[in-house]
Amino acid sequence: MDHLVSPSLLAADFANLQNDIMMINRSDADWLHLDIMDGVFVPNLSFGFPVVKAVKRIAAKPLDVHLMIIDPDRYLERFCDAGANNLTVQYEACTHLNRTVTEIRNLEMKAGVAINPHTPVSLLKNVLPYIDLVLVMTVNPGFGGQLFIKESYNKITELRKMIDAGGYSVLIEVDGGIDTVNAPKLIESGVNVLVAGNSVFSSTDPEGTIRKLKRLL
Ligand code: DX5
Numbered sequence: 483m484d485h486l487v488s489p490s491l492l493a494a495d496f497a498n499l500q501n502d503i504m505m506i507n508r509s510d511a512d513w514l515h516l517d518i519m520d521g522v523f524v525p526n527l528s529f530g531f532p533v534v535k536a537v538k539r540i541a542a543k544p545l546d547v548h549l550m551i552i553d554p555d556r557y558l559e560r561f562c563d564a565g566a567n568n569l570t571v572q573y574e575a576c577t578h579l580n581r582t583v584t585e586i587r588n589l590e591m592k593a594g595v596a597i598n599p600h601t602p603v604s605l606l607k608n609v610l611p612y613i614d615l616v617l618v619m620t621v622n623p624g625f626g627g628q629l630f631i632k633e634s635y636n637k638i639t640e641l642r643k644m645i646d647a648g649g650y651s652v653l654i655e656v657d658g659g660i661d662t663v664n665a666p667k668l669i670e671s672g673v674n675v676l677v678a679g680n681s682v683f684s685s686t687d688p689e690g691t692i693r694k695l696k697r698l699l
């Protein structure tokens with residue numbers, strides 16, 4: 483399959499969100515990535531249900547919601563009601579991960595599991611049959627605009643082998659410091675979905691940058 487691009491709204495202009503969402507609607511983007519931070523799992527706060535609902539009203543692309551929060555089970559249904567299409571929880575925040583991802587699928591969303599840079603991909607072995615995507619954090623979560631961690635390439639290669647060996651239809655998504663320079667090698671290593679915040683919204687031509695990430699010309 484062709485790879486997907488999921489621009490991260492965290493880097494958008496919050497004083498003019500409608501403008502940036504319309505740009506994403508017009509663009510080659512496949513999904514719209516929304517980062518939810520609770521100030522506990524990560525040392526930052528972002529936005530919550532009212533913003534997700536407002537984005538849903540005008541977004542033409544599926545909402546790819548990434549929860550960087552403790553105890554996500556408390557909110558799965560509310561994110562579903564707010565309009566999430568994909569719901570990704572952090573491995574490190576889930577005590578009963580199988581129950582959590584099963585509940586996400588029961589709510590008819592795609593279930594994702596994100597792993598921090600220090601978390602080995604081997605820990606995902608027993609959850610791969612129950613999920614739709616793995617989000618490999620390629621920076622420490624909590625902030626946009628950080629430098630890509632190069633060790634991530636090895637993790638992606640290992641994860642690609644695990645997924646293929648088991649015959650699972652699980653997408654590999656990368657998130658943090660992704661740009662048009664490191665994207666080609668990531669796709670070669672087996673990535674299916676590129677999340678990009680600052681490389682898109684800080685560029686002079688965000689729509690053109692999304693096109694470049696999609697086509698990798
Ligand atoms: C980081 C978030 C990312 C962030 C990526 O904790 O999960 O989705 O928006 O931003 P960039 O692409 O700027 O690193």
Ligand code: ZN
Nearest residue numbers: 515517548657
């Ligand atoms: Zn994210």
